[in-house]
Amino acid sequence: MAELGGTFRLGGDGPEVNRLGFGAMRLTGRGIWGEPPDREAARGVVRRAVELGVNLIDTADSYGPAVSEEIIAEALHPYPDGLVIATKGGLTRSGPGRWDRDGRPEHLREACEGSLRRLRLDAIEVYQLHAVDPKVPLEESVGTLIELRDAGKIRRIGLSNVTVEELERALALTAVVTVQNRYNLADRSSEDVLEACAARRIGFIPWFPLATGELARPSGTLEEIARRHDATPAQVALAWLLARSEVTLPIPGTASIQHLEENLGAGRLRLDPDEVAALEDAVG
Numbered sequence: 018m019a020e021l022g023g024t025f026r027l028g029g030d031g032p033e034v035n036r037l038g039f040g041a042m043r044l045t046g047r048g049i050w051g052e053p054p055d056r057e058a059a060r061g062v063v064r065r066a067v068e069l070g071v072n073l074i075d076t077a078d079s080y081g082p083a084v085s086e087e088i089i090a091e092a093l094h095p096y097p098d099g100l101v102i103a104t105k106g107g108l109t110r111s112g113p114g115r116w117d118r119d120g121r122p123e124h125l126r127e128a129c130e131g132s133l134r135r136l137r138l139d140a141i142e143v144y145q146l147h148a149v150d151p152k153v154p155l156e157e158s159v160g161t162l163i164e165l166r167d168a169g170k171i172r173r174i175g176l177s178n179v180t181v182e183e184l185e186r187a188l189a190l191t192a193v194v195t196v197q198n199r200y201n202l203a204d205r206s207s208e209d210v211l212e213a214c215a216a217r218r219i220g221f222i223p224w225f226p227l228a229t230g231e232l233a234r235p236s237g238t239l240e241e242i243a244r245r246h247d248a249t250p251a252q253v254a255l256a257w258l259l260a261r262s263e264v265t266l267p268i269p270g271t272a273s274i275q276h277l278e279e280n281l282g283a284g285r286l287r288l289d290p291d292e293v294a295a296l297e298d299a300v301g
Contacts, residue, residue: 019070021284022259025220025266028173028194032101032142036259037284038073039066039277040224040270041085048113049080053088053272060092065274067093067100069281075197075222075268077105077147078128078135079116086135094137103195103222104132105177107147107158120150120158129165143195145175149183159187166191177224181213188217195266197222202239202254203230203300215262226258226267227251227280230300238299242292248282253296255283260293 022037044059046052053059066074076085086104093100106128109117125146132141144162149155162174175195176187187193196214198207200223207223214221229250232239243253251269258267269280288296 018278018281019066019072019284021281022255022267023263023284025264027101027143027220028192029218031173031194032099034073034101034266035070036266037071037255037281038075038222038266038268039063039071040268041074041076041089042080043270043272044088045081045084046113050110050113051081052084056088059088059272062272062274062277063089063092066277066281067097069278071281072099073101073103073266073268075103075105077108077145078132079105079108079110079147082110083131083135086132090135090137101142102136102138103143103145103175104136104141105145105147105175105197106132107150107177116148118148118150118152120146120148120153120155122157122161125158125161126165129170133170140169141171143173143175144171145177145195145197148178155183155186156190159190163191175220175222177222179210181209184210184213193219195220195222197224199223199225200258201226201228202232202257202296203228205297205300211262211265215264218264220266221262221264222266222268223258224268226269227254229254232296232299238295242288242296245292246286246288248286249279251280252283252286253288255280256286256288257293257296259283260288 177197
């Protein structure tokens with residue numbers, strides 16, 4: 018099912034992934050903290066995602082912390098051929114809903130080693146700097162990822178929560194295969210970053226992809242287009258992301274198999290240009 022949304026080759030010559038992926042943040046407890054209510058059910062969601070064709074799973078050491086990565090390994094290891102697990106380092110946790118940046122080289126090295134251990138991998142296919150630490154030069158953080166790649170710990174480098182200027186500084190040092198920023202129908206503040214990624218054929222992973230803001234109001238444009246396609250508003254929001262650019266790689270996350278199947282059904286939708294424009298105009 019996931020393949021219905023199309024495919025994208027990471028880095029131009031890297032693994033080909035189905036553009037509709039799975040974000041594993043919601044596999045943890047409330048506030049992205051601690052254990053989920055039912056760990057076996059969480060493992061079941063991950064297994065079902067792969068059964069439905071998902072071959073890009075996004076996670077981070079800070080989800081839980083550690084819990085999301087552990088659940089992925091428990092559910093899927095030994096991993097099927099072609100599965101790309103992208104994880105992140107650079108944020109630490111001090112409690113539910115609390116996120117602190119740490120881009121120091123020593124922390125990133127430690128975070129990477131922890132992810133390798135929990136995911137039971139010899140090398141991480143895509144390792145992303147979770148956020149730029151204002152106390153640490155970006156060049157130092159990215160330089161550490163380059164060292165980890167050279168050491169065979171990771172294969173490809175990604176960024177998250179960056180500006181165009183930060184992306185360009187990183188690209189001056191190394192190839193970047195993905196950028197993950199908040200982006201959805203209601204929040205297009207990273208439009209310039211998406212455009213920069215599209216120009217360079219860098220995969221753009223929109224996090225919080227299902228936020229629709231005012232578009233969620235009854236009898237609005239989103240609901241009207243969903244009715245026209247016999248789809249849900251969430252499916253239309255994901256279909257819009259797929260239509261927005263060939264480099265977008267939406268990773269809707271959920272702890273429900275029902276919602277997972279619904280989300281992946283978005284790959285069947287084909288919005289026409291007028292519908293795409295109407296959705297964008299509806300939120301200004």
